[in-house]
Structures are given as C-alpha cells and as structure tokens.
Amino acid sequence: MASPTTPNETSPLLQHHPPHSIPSSHDASQDPNASKPDADRTSLTLRIAAAMFSFVVLGLFTSTIGVMLPPISKQYHLSDLFASFIFLVGPVGYVSGAYFNSAIHSTFGQRGIAFLGPVLHLLASVAIGAHPPSFPLVLVGFALVGTGNGLVDGSWCAWAGSMERANLASGLLHGAFSVGAATGPFVAGSMMAKENGEWCEWYYVLATASVLELAVLLFAFRHENALRYRQEKHAEVTHSKGCTSAIVKLPATWMSAAYFLAYVGTETAISGWLVTFMMRSRHTSAYLASLSSSGLWAGMAVGRLTLGYITDRIGVRRGTVIYFLCALLLQVLFATVRTPVVSIVLMTLLGFFMGPLFPSGIVVLTGLLPGELHVAAVSFVASLGQVGGALLPFAVGAVIQGLGIGVFQYAVIVLAAVALILWIAFARLRPIAITDTPRGDDGEAADTEG
Known part of the structure; x- marks a missing residue:
C-alpha cells in the first residue's frame, strides 16, 4: 500500500498529479532521483x-x-x-x-x-x-x-x-x-x-x-x-510474508484455487484445440477455423463488458451458475450441430457467457477474505490457475492422441461441468472475519495491514 503522503497510484485514475516531494528515506542520498518532485x-x-x-x-x-x-x-x-x-x-x-x-x-x-x-x-x-x-x-x-x-x-x-x-x-x-x-x-x-x-x-x-x-x-x-x-510499497513488502503464511491456511484459498485451476484449464483447452478440431473434424479452412477462435475471444470481451450489470442485479453467485449452464448448453449444441458457420456462432456465444467466469471468481474470493490478504491470495490462486492452463490442455491432447480429435468436443463439456461443481462448492463458503484470520506462531494475527 502506498504511503499516505505519496500522491501516486492512489490518486484518481487518469488525473494529472500536482507537484509534491517524494517522502524522505534512508536511501534518499543514494539515488539522485529520490529528491525529484513527483511532477517529474x-x-x-x-x-x-x-x-x-x-x-x-x-x-x-x-x-x-x-x-x-x-x-x-x-x-x-x-x-x-x-x-x-x-x-x-x-x-x-x-x-x-x-x-x-x-x-x-x-x-x-x-x-x-x-x-x-x-x-x-x-x-x-x-x-x-x-x-x-x-x-x-x-x-x-x-x-x-x-x-x-x-x-x-x-x-x-x-x-x-x-x-x-x-x-x-x-x-x-x-x-x-x-x-x-x-x-x-x-x-x-x-x-x-x-x-x-x-x-x-x-x-x-x-x-x-x-x-x-x-x-x-x-x-x-x-x-x-x-x-x-x-518507498511506495514499503508496507506491502513488510507484511507480504505474513500474508503468504495466512492465505495457505484458509479453505477459501484452496477452494478458489481448485476452481481457477479447472476454469483456466477449460478455457485454455478450448482456445488451444479449437482450431485443430475445426480443421480436422469439421473440415473447415484454416481461415474459418481461425474465425472460430477470434469469435470465442471476441465473445469473452463483450461478455465481460456487458454482463457485469446483470451480475450486479442477480448476484455474482447465482449469475455465475446461470452463465455456466448457458455455456454447457452451447457446448452440447456445438457437439451436435456440425455446420461450420453455426459452429463459429456457437463459439462466439460460448465466449460471451464464459467472459465473466474468471472475474466472478476474483470477486467472490476477495469477498471471502480480509482486505489485507487480497493481493497475496489473488496472486496465489492465479498462479495455480496457470497450472490448470498447462495440465488440462495437455491432458486433452493426450486423450485426442489415443481416441481421435472428435473427443475434444466432449472432453471440454466434462471439464466445464467439473468447473461448475467446484464453483458451487467455492461460492457456498462464508466470509472470513478479520478476527478469524489464521494466526502466526507467536499467537498474533498473521497480518493486520494491507
């Protein structure tokens, strides 16, 4: 967290900052830039x-x-x-x-x-x-x-x-x-x-x-x-070790990590193998196959921009379940309707409903944990999500190697269903009060500042 006297990233976004002096530090004499005004x-x-x-x-x-x-x-x-x-x-x-x-x-x-x-x-x-x-x-x-x-x-x-x-x-x-x-x-x-x-x-x-x-x-x-x-991150650096020791003791961290591992792995498997599937199973040109991938990502962009309002109205937990069910329905339709143009449309709609699924997980996680643990927890679960982004597409490739490219359309349905089940379990957790934060070996709260 920035120092209260530092008018940097805690100032309103996209607003020019008035000149201020950077706070003094024991390192100030070692760096000529330390005395430059913030306006520089x-x-x-x-x-x-x-x-x-x-x-x-x-x-x-x-x-x-x-x-x-x-x-x-x-x-x-x-x-x-x-x-x-x-x-x-x-x-x-x-x-x-x-x-x-x-x-x-x-x-x-x-x-x-x-x-x-x-x-x-x-x-x-x-x-x-x-x-x-x-x-x-x-x-x-x-x-x-x-x-x-x-x-x-x-x-x-x-x-x-x-x-x-x-x-x-x-x-x-x-x-x-x-x-x-x-x-x-x-x-x-x-x-x-x-x-x-x-x-x-x-x-x-x-x-x-x-x-x-x-x-x-x-x-x-x-x-x-x-x-x-x-200078700006002194407080965060001081307490980062306590944050790490605290988050690994919380059920919310591991449940969210399991969800992100499954969801990111599902998203990566779809985007990674979609073009290959369209060319080899749907017999499309490379150009049309790439359009299906662009449609998926474009749908995600629109979904993230537009579904936020609806999510706020119906609640992030209920809304995410609805988006998952819509995504599963679209995946079933994708597996049964083999027309290339329809497949591209279905992939675009799938991206639209998948768009909020990652941000929704971040919203729920930060709502479950005390504020001082947010940065460390989000960094931790996002890294585990990348593990899912490695293992699940690799596993899909291994299955395709043994059973053929046609299994892709069914494998991603199974992965999405698993992610939905993990979401339901994750979203049922109750928020952790500050007094519930796991404590260190000395009996004090593991971290009390952001």
Missing part, C-alpha cells in the same frame, strides 16, 4: 496507456497458440501428444516470471519489468519465427513467451489493483487484452490463408509488436526505479 514522473495516463498496449500484445501472443498448433504440428511432424507440450511450457514460464516479479521490482523498479517483459517477447518471437530445425527449440521459444507474459501480466495487474479506482484500471487492461486476443487469430489466420502464406510470418508481426511494446513501456516507466518502488 511520466503522467499516469501515459503509463496506463502503455500498460494497455502491453496487454494488447499479451492478447496477441495468448490467443494465437491454437491457430499456430496445426501448422507447427505439420512442420515438425508432431503427434497430438507431443504438440501438447506447447501448453505445458508456456504456463511453466508464466509461473517463473510471476515468481521473480517481486525481486525484479525491488532491484530495478517497474522499469525493469518494462524492459525484461518485452525483450523476452521479442526473443521468443525471433526464436519461433526462425522455425528452428528441432521442436524442442520451439518449446524454448514458447517458454520465453510465457515468462514474458508472467512478468507483464502480474506486474501491471498488481499495479492497477493498487489504484484508488482499481476496477476501472483493471477493466482497461483486460479490455485491451481482449482486443488483442480477438484480433490475433483473425489476422494470423488471414496471413496463412493467402497464397504462399507461412505460419512463421505471424511471429515477425509479433516481433514488431514486441519492439513497439519495449519502446512504449520504457518511455512511460523510465522514472519508475527501484527506490521509488520500495
């Missing part, structure tokens, strides 16, 4: 815009894995099982990036993330786009993508969540991600559909986007050094 910082509006562009790039990388899966499998003569390793290395890299976030912030500040995240994106794009002679080198590239994603996703989400108008800031970031996620499959599919189009050309586009991401972020966060970060 890049405006918050520009930093938000830069983070939004970073999330557009994140969406481009994330949503086109499924589009790239068929041509990469063909290039390297991969079975479905070996192709599934792409889904394993990405989340492993993501968790690694998220793990080092705090150390990078403490050593280099936010500008360290602004440099390392895009550089990893750039290196990964070049490595994959060069279509190296062996598939393991491609996997290294996807691991680098995941690590870069973990750095920028965790960092900018946590930063937005610390602002006074956190919901607005987070909405802007995830809206930007949805723009990139909906655009990526369409553009990548169109490039491959043209005459002599090759899959590696898409990674040249991603390399260019990564260079722009690097330039924009470095300029916007050029003043956000380690000293400034430590």
Whole structure:
C-alpha cells in the first residue's frame, strides 16, 4: 500500500498529479532521483496507456497458440501428444516470471519489468519465427513467451489493483487484452490463408509488436526505479510474508484455487484445440477455423463488458451458475450441430457467457477474505490457475492422441461441468472475519495491514 503522503497510484485514475516531494528515506542520498518532485514522473495516463498496449500484445501472443498448433504440428511432424507440450511450457514460464516479479521490482523498479517483459517477447518471437530445425527449440521459444507474459501480466495487474479506482484500471487492461486476443487469430489466420502464406510470418508481426511494446513501456516507466518502488510499497513488502503464511491456511484459498485451476484449464483447452478440431473434424479452412477462435475471444470481451450489470442485479453467485449452464448448453449444441458457420456462432456465444467466469471468481474470493490478504491470495490462486492452463490442455491432447480429435468436443463439456461443481462448492463458503484470520506462531494475527 502506498504511503499516505505519496500522491501516486492512489490518486484518481487518469488525473494529472500536482507537484509534491517524494517522502524522505534512508536511501534518499543514494539515488539522485529520490529528491525529484513527483511532477517529474511520466503522467499516469501515459503509463496506463502503455500498460494497455502491453496487454494488447499479451492478447496477441495468448490467443494465437491454437491457430499456430496445426501448422507447427505439420512442420515438425508432431503427434497430438507431443504438440501438447506447447501448453505445458508456456504456463511453466508464466509461473517463473510471476515468481521473480517481486525481486525484479525491488532491484530495478517497474522499469525493469518494462524492459525484461518485452525483450523476452521479442526473443521468443525471433526464436519461433526462425522455425528452428528441432521442436524442442520451439518449446524454448514458447517458454520465453510465457515468462514474458508472467512478468507483464502480474506486474501491471498488481499495479492497477493498487489504484484508488482499481476496477476501472483493471477493466482497461483486460479490455485491451481482449482486443488483442480477438484480433490475433483473425489476422494470423488471414496471413496463412493467402497464397504462399507461412505460419512463421505471424511471429515477425509479433516481433514488431514486441519492439513497439519495449519502446512504449520504457518511455512511460523510465522514472519508475527501484527506490521509488520500495518507498511506495514499503508496507506491502513488510507484511507480504505474513500474508503468504495466512492465505495457505484458509479453505477459501484452496477452494478458489481448485476452481481457477479447472476454469483456466477449460478455457485454455478450448482456445488451444479449437482450431485443430475445426480443421480436422469439421473440415473447415484454416481461415474459418481461425474465425472460430477470434469469435470465442471476441465473445469473452463483450461478455465481460456487458454482463457485469446483470451480475450486479442477480448476484455474482447465482449469475455465475446461470452463465455456466448457458455455456454447457452451447457446448452440447456445438457437439451436435456440425455446420461450420453455426459452429463459429456457437463459439462466439460460448465466449460471451464464459467472459465473466474468471472475474466472478476474483470477486467472490476477495469477498471471502480480509482486505489485507487480497493481493497475496489473488496472486496465489492465479498462479495455480496457470497450472490448470498447462495440465488440462495437455491432458486433452493426450486423450485426442489415443481416441481421435472428435473427443475434444466432449472432453471440454466434462471439464466445464467439473468447473461448475467446484464453483458451487467455492461460492457456498462464508466470509472470513478479520478476527478469524489464521494466526502466526507467536499467537498474533498473521497480518493486520494491507
């Protein structure tokens, strides 16, 4: 939590800050930037815009894995099982990036993330786009993508969540991600559909986007050094250890983690194998198959923007159950109606009803826990969600390898049903009062400050 005298991200979003002096610190004499007025910082509006562009790039990388899966499998003569390793290395890299976030912030500040995240994106794009002679080198590239994603996703989400108008800031970031996620499959599919189009050309586009991401972020966060970060986050750093020890003792943490593992795994399995399924089972062109993926992500974007009002009226617990039931119905229809155009429409509607399912889990979790545990708990369960995003798509690939691509449409129904059951169990938990917070070994509350 920012110091009360620091007029930074706790000030109203997108509003210019008046000049103030940064609070004194025992490190102030070690860094000439410590005495600079806050007015010298890049405006918050520009930093938000830069983070939004970073999330557009994140969406481009994330949503086109499924589009790239068929041509990469063909290039390297991969079975479905070996192709599934792409889904394993990405989340492993993501968790690694998220793990080092705090150390990078403490050593280099936010500008360290602004440099390392895009550089990893750039290196990964070049490595994959060069279509190296062996598939393991491609996997290294996807691991680098995941690590870069973990750095920028965790960092900018946590930063937005610390602002006074956190919901607005987070909405802007995830809206930007949805723009990139909906655009990526369409553009990548169109490039491959043209005459002599090759899959590696898409990674040249991603390399260019990564260079722009690097330039924009470095300029916007050029003043956000380690000293400034430590001054603003002193209280959070002081109590982070207590938060971690507290959250792992709460049933709400583990129930939400189970839900996120199942839901993120389901979402990743659908987006990752959808294009392959459409081409091999529905016999569509690569272009139409990519449209189904774009439709899924576009539907998610619209669902997150529009269903929030309805959710507020009927309640997040009841509303999420209704969205799950609609999603399951659409999945059943997708499995029974084989017309390609209808399949694309059904996938778009499926994305619409799946859109609120992740944010709803965050809302319920934060309602169950004391405020001082929110940041640590959300970071913890989101990382476990990435584990689901690795294991479940890999498991689906293994099943497809043994039983054929047609099993995909039924496997995702089962996964969604499991996620619904876990949601019902998670949503039935009661809020934890501050006095109920697990206590440390000394008998004191594990953490009493945010």
